[in-house]
Amino acid sequence: MAGTFEPSENALTEWQNHWRTVWVGALQGINPKWRPSDDCDRTNCPCGGKGHAIDFKRLETERDAKDLGEYIAKTQDGKQPALELTRADLKTATGENVTPFELLFRIGDLANGVPDDGEEGSASGIGTLEWNLAKWHEYERATKGRRAIEWTRYLRQMLGIEGGDTHEDDLDMLFGSDAEDGELRAGVAIAEEGWTAVTRKGLDLAATEAAEGKDGNTDPEAVAGRVREILALADVADTAVVLSAAQVAEAYTNMLDNLARRREEAAARRRREHEDQEHDDAPVDTAELQARLRRRTTPSPRPAVEAPAVTP
Secondary structure, eight states: OOOOOOOOHHHHHHHHHHHHHHHHHHHHHHOTTOOOOOOOOOTTOTTTTSOSSOOOOOOOSHHHHHHHHHHHTTOGGGOOHHHHHHOGGGOOOOTTOOOHHHHHHHHHHHHTTOOOSSSTTOOOSSSOHHHHHHHHHHHHHHHTTOOSOOOOTTHHHHHTOOOOSSHHHHHHHHHHHHHHTOOOOOOEEEOHHHHHHHHHTTOHHHHHHHHHOSSOOOOHHHHHHHHHHHHHTTTOGGGEEEOOHHHHHHHHHHHHHHHHHHHHHHHHHHHHHHHHHHHHHSOOOHHHHHHHHHHHHSOOOOOOOOOOOOOO
16 A cells, blocks of 8 residues: 545545546446436435435544445355355345245245234235236246356366256256155146136145145155145145055156156266367467468359350
């Protein structure tokens, strides 16, 4: 550090306004239809009418610097960087904003009869059940086929970790864990109209957990009873049918067959990825590339065309 100085309030304001302009311009360069907050009309808002796109903080003490470091590293209040990256369901919104999983929590509360009277223990979030369901379905449509987080391409291979980087590889892991949990003992089949009603009420996870059970009772009628209790909340308890022992065995065989097929396909994908990586890492033959370019850019000789003889 060569030295320090104390800027005037006018100079500080000018510098902050400059960076607000730079930040807003940079973000609008990415998406011209979106404008970050650079003004605010809320009464007594801490931003002083300057908006919330950039927040300038004075670092005057060692504690100020430590607090900033903890905030940037997301370790304040016991938070960890890994959770910030992977656990979006732990985030909460402020004011009248709502995170996707807060929508889901409120849907669960309202669908299960939790009081919405503002008292302690009442339903979380805001809005009616219909409004939250509509917003959640909008979120599903917007995020379908997209990932919240994924591995850096080829990082696992570089680190010697088995597995691939595709959505199919993720499904392989899920199928594998299901099969490795052991042979299926009992099960129920739910008609399509029943499952549609269950998902519309946000009860699909509850139905799955009921089928798996927590008491170790795998008697087919006990499994069906637990599932029907959940289906009754959507008025479709009669759509569940107990599977016979033969049907359960067939389902387990199909699961193992699908797992074996997926593993073969995954192995083939990983071989192709490895070959592609080796090809990318191979040294470039400059002379060969130049020869190819010459062959592509040098015009081929045109065939000679003889004019027909004309006899007067």
